[in-house]
Amino acid sequence: MSIDIAANPYKKDFPLLVKHPDLAFLDSAATAQRPEVVLAAEREFYETMNANPLRGLYELSIRATESIGNARKHIAAFIGAGEENYRDIVFTRNTSESLNLLAYSFAPTVLEEGDEVCITIMEHHSNMIPWQQACKRAGAKLVYLYCDENGQISEEEMQKKIGPKTKIVSAVHVSNVLGVENPVKRLAELVHAQGGYMIVDGAQSVPHIKVDVKDLDCDFFAFSGHKIFGPMGIGVLWGRHELLDAMPPFLTGGEMIESVSEQDAVWSEVPEKFEAGTQDAAGIYATDAALTYVEQIGLDKMEEREAALMAYLAERMEELPYIEVVGPKDPAKRYGAFSFNVKGVHPHDVSGILSGENVAIRAGHHCAQPLLLYMGMHTCCRASVAFYNDKHDIDSLIDALDVLGGMFNVK
Amino acid sequence: MSNSTTTSIYSAALMDHNAHPDYKYELEDATYSHDGINASCGDEMTLYLKVNNDTNVIEEASFTGHVCAISQASADMMAGLLEGESIEEAKRLSGLFIGMIQGNELSDEDKEDLDEAAELQSISRMPARVKCAELAWRTLNGILSERDKELAGK
Structure with a gap:
């Protein structure tokens, strides 16, 4: 070496x-340390552009809104989704919330009684419990892909477990315990052949591997900023536009609506539809800075x-x-x-x-x-x-x- | 990030009780047994008590389970301490011990009553390990409160 x-x-x-x-x-797999440039960015946001994004029509608020848009562009490019698709980047609090969003908003649109959701035995609880619950709600079955003692999932195991009933495969890209990279590209191929969808939990892969969601050919990809040197509290969900567009919102309230009447509301477009309430704009701005830092090195x-x-x-x-x-x-x-x-x-x-x-x-x-x-x-x-x-x-x-x-x- | 607290927890007494626990066995003729779970790590312990319900005296106490050195040593010290004590005294000792681990200062007399278990006081400064030290005692409280309920129901 x-x-x-x-x-x-x-x-x-x-x-x-x-x-x-x-x-x-x-213990960086639990949470990474943050470089000075990230801490400085958080402070810079509050010192130079602090206003509620989206709401205000004055200069500060416009700058805050722009900074969120720029962060979306940066993240979209960083994970290979293409900068032009930046509006398919949804901000959440963490990977767990991104996956819960899918279990609550996406799963009911495809899961019916008797269907199957397939995950690996090495999932973090955050990509396991949401699917346990989603399956219970839908009357679906949760199926596990098992690995050998080296953490390898065989082709045979994948072929055996992914079948016509499989509507969703949700797999961890890199295991937080074993450190192994799972064959998510192959899983995507197999589940797509059955007409199902592929979700990737990238919490542990994004800090270590160059991710390209187009190459992986997954339908959704989730990760957390704090594992890639950004602040705590910023999660990301990328999804194929047509899927995000067809999904109902997860949390509802301010900023996620187009118009509201006494009895009903019209949702905003993706991504705002999934971002109810005030976002941690400073954290998003600092996450952008963290990615710049990673790119510089x-x-x-x-x-x-x-x-x-x-x-x-x-x-x-x-x-x-x-x-x-x-x-x-x-x-x-x-x-x-x-x-x-x-x-x-x-x-x-x-x-x-x-x-x-x-x-x-x-x-x-x-x-x-x-x-x-x-x-x-x-x-x-x-x-x-x-x-x-x-x-x-x-x-x-x-x-x-x-x-x-x-x-x-x-x- | 000082070295003193963590290392001092693993005192000679604690290490000895961990390596050679006197009371780690299943008590075949236990009057009561109860499972305790340390929610922070998922460790499980079973506590057994043999109680003479006429005199209200604990005749024997023991435990089983795969737990950390602090939980194991604390359980072993507790079992030794409880042997021959009345239920009332067990409750008092439990209150003293858990109070101590939660940060209460003990009088010299109380410390004497807790015997070796009083040496675990430094764990009160290690929030991550408080549950380990308490596991056996909390399991004991589970048995005693169930016993109280049973007796009240009679």
């Missing part, structure tokens, strides 16, 4: 990491560095005989997330003790309880990397695990 992971030219961009120089932050460069970090992490983990790796052994198959258990030590104790050593990792069920049960465990630990991590962070993790091994006598 030609990448120097000991050097870290990126840390200085992140105020929290600068303030905590001894912290090994290895280059997503491909980030991906390369993350792959090098992941390879080093996997190599160092092998030194510790008491580590049980969860998911693929091949680090090249992991985007960001490395899950593991320490033999005989509860993950909460692992993360608690690591915290004492200034190493932040996630422990628990990772909002993927059915996946962990399927893999034969209740909980596990997860170290996740972003491009702003370095060799030292991983060495700190290994040193801390070594301390833990001594404390619990698991050597």
Whole structure:
């Protein structure tokens, strides 16, 4: 590998990491840190264009409205939807809300009793519970695609589970536990052949992989800004225009109407139809800035560095005989997330003790309880990397695990 | 982000109770048993009590389950503490312990009554682990309040 992971030219961009120089932050899959430019953008919005977007007819409000439009254009281009299709970008609070929007507004338009919705066993609860509920409401069946111990879903499994009754396949693009990339393009092909629709949960893929929704040929794509260095509270839903257009609104109220009478209302067009109430315009503006930051560094460069970090992490983990790796052994198959258990030590104790050593990792069920049960465990630990991590962070993790091994006598 | 709190939680006593719990077994002739779930992680514990309902004395307490070191050590300390105590005393100790974990200061006398369990006081400064320390005690409260209801119904 030609990448120097000991050097870290990126840390200085992140105020929290600068303030905590001894912290090994290895939980970016839960939420990333934000660079100074994102924090500055949030402030800039309030200082220079704060007014309620859409409502006012004066200069400030027009600027606020424009900034939201620009963010839509940027996001549409970023995920390969095409800048010209920016009005198919709907803002929500997070990926969960984007998926709920689909489960409430889209699912009833296609699901009938006896139909099937197909998801993978590695879904985050946010792409599982909305479908459990949607299926219950429609009298439909929720069908699971199972993976092998390396997190791979076979062609045979996909062929077996996707059939004439399948109206929706909703799959996580990259698993938050296993880090594997799912064959969403193939799933789209299979479900389209049956006349159904493809939804992709991109919360964990957008920060690591160049996404092209046209190439994936999916019908909807959801992700969250906070995992790609934007502020918390901004979710995105992209959908094919004709589908969004035909769907009823999810939440109703201000800003999502064309006209209102005492007993009825006419909806606004897409995307406003799905954006009831005042949006977090400053957050949207800052999300735009986060994408600019990513583009300036280059997503491909980030991906390369993350792959090098992941390879080093996997190599160092092998030194510790008491580590049980969860998911693929091949680090090249992991985007960001490395899950593991320490033999005989509860993950909460692992993360608690690591915290004492200034190493932040996630422990628990990772909002993927059915996946962990399927893999034969209740909980596990997860170290996740972003491009702003370095060799030292991983060495700190290994040193801390070594301390833990001594404390619990698991050597 | 100081090291002291997290590491000090894992005291020698806690590590010992975790590694060699005296009371981790299924109590075959339990009078009461109750499942407790730590909602923050999904960990489950079953608590067993053998109570002499004539004298209202807990004769034996034990637990089972796959839980973290803090939950396990706390349960083991509790089971040892409860043995031979009256139901009323168990309720008082539970109040003291949960109060302590919620941040109440205890008198030296109360600390003495909680014995080793008083050492878990530092967990009150770690909100993420409060539920772990409380799990056994909250499960105990579940048994005791159900018992109260049963007796009131008779």
